Amino acid sequence: MPRFVASDNTALHYYDEGAGRPVVLIAGYGAPADSWALQWAALRAAGHRVISFDRRWHGRSDQPAHGHRIARHGKDLHDLLAHLDLDDVTVVGASMGASTIWAYVSLFGCERLAGIVTVDQTPKMINNPGWPYGFYGLASDNLGTFFQHPNAVNTGHGRTWPEPAATDAAIRRAGGVGMSRLITPDTYPLLFDHACQDWRDTVAGITVPALIVAGADSQFWPSEHASATAMLSPLARAAVVPGAGHPAHLDQPDTVARLIVEFAAQAA
Template sequence: MPRFVTTDDVTLHYYDEGEGRPVVLVSGYGQPADDWALQWGALRGAGYRVVSLDRRWAGGSDRPPYGLRMSRGGKDVQELLAHLELDGVLLVGQSMGASHAWAYASLFGCERLAGIVSIDQSPKMVNDPGWEHGFYGLTMENLGTFFLDPANVLGTGRGRAWQSEEEVDAKIRAAGGRGAVRDITPDTFPLMFDHACQDWRDVVSRITVPALIVAGEQSQFWPAEHAHATAALSPLARAAVVPGAGHPAHVDEPEAVNELLVEFADSLR
């Protein structure tokens, strides 16, 4: 299993398969790289090299008691690209993985990138009078305690009904992954809090490569309108809403998401 060691001595696992322009996939909170198994075949079949990162505290990567912040996540992505000597990358993140992509762009710019895809992640999770596309019920007043309630971490009952972990795991294994059971522990709550505090709108507005902002029409976490509101921040960005999909749109409606990813990747050639 391929691995590399970060500059803060954490061993991170990744998958690297296929040939062609690299597509780097970064999964969401608690999800392993295998969460992308339903995209692997479509991307490789379209002529792309597919690299999927197990973030720290996910899958086969280390679980250190430090580095639980978005800035370190962005640095981890940068070190993966440097380790593999990747350029012209389409960087794709789902949920917290998208925040890792914005953290990378904030810290290192877009020099190594050909494009960015965010899948169902509002760039600002806290709602206020100037932004009403954040996490349902999350405000500055309750930010400090909101995610201490497990019900809030898993969604508030809005949107599409969640597939069970057993259903998702079976789909991932059938597509060639090693399973994708979510791994969330209290040790990673500081990471979720840091994630929730971020506002990536200024980063989106300054990107120098095309971006695709995808929303699940029936996301459990935020209104799908966040995609169009985010895309409006940059002339290089466009939005797409996946009908019927919840927050894990790439698992709920993989064929629709794969079509979007391949079409967008092809447009960057």
């Protein structure tokens, strides 16, 4: 299985299949690269080289004691693109994978990128009167303890979560090796750092096209975050996926694959 060594000597795993203009897929918190398996065939059929990236502590990548910050994950994405010498890349991030892309852009600009797709990730998770599109119930006064509560993700909003066994079976049928989710107390500092970020200024400064996708029935935040985010940049537009919760690429895999393929063709 292909791996490379990032600049801090952490070995990171990725899949690399197909040929053509590259699309790099980055999964969310706790999810492996295999969580994109339901999009692989459509992207390859559209003529793309498809790279699916396991962030540190995710999937088959190393689990170092250091680097539990979104900025480090952005640097890891930079190291991956440099390792593969990729240019003209469409990067696609779901949930925390989207924050990884914004961290990359914050550090390196839109170097090597042709376009950006984010899947159900608000750029600011903390709610306030000027931004009501954050994580349901999360505010500055409860940020320190919010995600320590075992039921924090059970917001009472959105659609029913996908059945894990059925999702795992679908991923295996599509050529992945299963979800193998990894969420442990070791990675809570990463989740906290993720929740603290405000990427709105980064979105406003992008120099390539961006597609901000929301699940219509997200369990974590209002779908209006997509249009509010897209309004920050003249190069961004929004799409809302009907019948999808937060893991839109699992709930409505064909729709998300189509959105990525159509966007990548327009960004060429």
